[in-house]
Amino acid sequence: MDTQQDFRSGFACFVGRPNVGKSTLMNALVGSKVAITSNRPQTTRRAIRGIVHRPGSQLVIVDTPGLHRPRTLLGERLDSLVRNTLTEVDVIGFCVPADEKTGDGDRYIARELAQVKNTPVVAIVTKADKVTPQALAEQLMAVDALGSWSDIVPVSALGGIGKTGDTPYQLDVVTDLLVKHLPEGPPLYPEGDLTDEPEQILAAEFIREAALEGVEQEVPHSIAVVVDEMNLREGREDLTDIYAHVFVERPSQKAILIGRKGERLRTVGTRARQQIEALIGTKVYLNLQVSVAKDWQRNPKQLRRLGFYD
Ligand code: GDP
Ligand code: MG
Known part of the structure; x- marks a missing residue:
């Protein structure tokens, strides 16, 4: 019998406006710092891969630069990098922050995602620790209205517990929702590797x-x-x-x-x-x-x- 039969492996990528917490979330899911983060624009310029190992699955997350209307040649290169990545992954995580009203930038990305056929999109409401449960519930509805998502989930990359201390925003839930869309297949990277970046x-x-x-x-x-x-x-x-x-x-x-x-x-x-x-x-x-x-x-x-x- 093939012992690899129940193993799942594949790729996810995070998209969203700059500064919504994509790289921070990837690091948190990987459990180690593989992507740099900051509150400055254009921090992420490369599609860095982080690898999440679990019993029964291996999820490779591709962190991308923020998607927005480009103004320079660098901006254009970064945008086409994101678009190429979108068509190559098994599942997409669309990141929207809990603490900012959804707006044109998010709608622009939602429209782009609607063009990527056949790839499921999980909507991830990031920075859930920054808002009250009430505000979070409203944001979940606003994000839901932006498009058709296979799931929608709140998360905080900084630690488990929400502002009122009663709601755990578990990173594992995000991993679960991404992993379920991966095809069956053997691990793509050796056990223990956290990134393939030189x-x-x-x-x-x-x-x-x-x-x-x-x-x-x-x-x-x-x-x-x-x-x-x-x-x-x-x-x-x-x-x-x-x-x-x-x-x-x-x-x-x-x-x-x-x-x-x-x-x-x-x-x-x-x-x-x-x-x-x-x-x-x-x-x-x-x-x-x-x-x-x-x-x-x-x-x-x-x-x-x-x-x-x-
Ligand atoms: P990216 O541009 O989408 O990759 O965003 P980054 O991951 O670089 O994060 C942008 C800023 O948001 C950084 O200052 C992070 O520390 C902050 N941040 C990211 N995730 C969270 C979170 O879950 N909670 C809080 N409070 N801040 C976060
Ligand atoms: Mg980033």
Whole structure:
């Protein structure tokens, strides 16, 4: 008898406006930080995969950038990345936050989802911990009215309990509702793998997350990070050397990032280094260079160099 017979495996992706908690939810379901998060726009720029292992199933979640009407070439690339992902998964999680009224942005995405035939959509009302049970009930109805969903579920990525302490918003319920749409099949990744993202990419993402912290206005959009080299130091098992470039679009942004006497860049470096050390389990020497790549968001050649392919 085939022992794999009852095993389910496949892909889900989360879509929603920027900042609704898609990456945070993916990390919570995976149980480990594989995607960076922040309250800045355009934090997620890659379709990062997180893997949820359970007895009897393996769910691969693809975290996508927020979907909105694009304004730059980068925005267009990110949007087509999301659209391509939508057609390739077994189930879609449409994320709408509990604490913001549904609006044009959500309706725009609901219309896009209506075009994706044959893929079930689970509506997920995120950040349920931020509202009262009454407000949550109203939001569930508002989200229900946006389209036809195979299920609709509230969740908080931050911990189980709702504002009044009586309603548990369990992450497991979300996993269950996604897993039931997966086809039967063997595991796609080895037991214990939490992501298929190369360490070099995750390191670049952790650096970008640290660089986003505390910068305002247009600067977050303008930051891109490339890890040029990442190797164990010769003759050492316990120390990794990382050489990375942080790109910004203008000299004024470079000055902001570096800070007075380089103070800000040192803070960014320290924070990123600690995250990377936790990820790879060795000490890290991190060399960060800040460079200006003029208008890279609008420049096809620069976009390619930074890893955003057409
Ligand atoms: P994304 O752009 O949809 O991927 O959103 P992120 O996952 O980056 O989260 C955006 C912001 O919302 C971050 O500041 C998160 O800490 C916050 N957030 C995400 N999920 C929750 C949640 O369940 N509860 C609360 N209170 N905040 C959340
Ligand atoms: Mg995100």
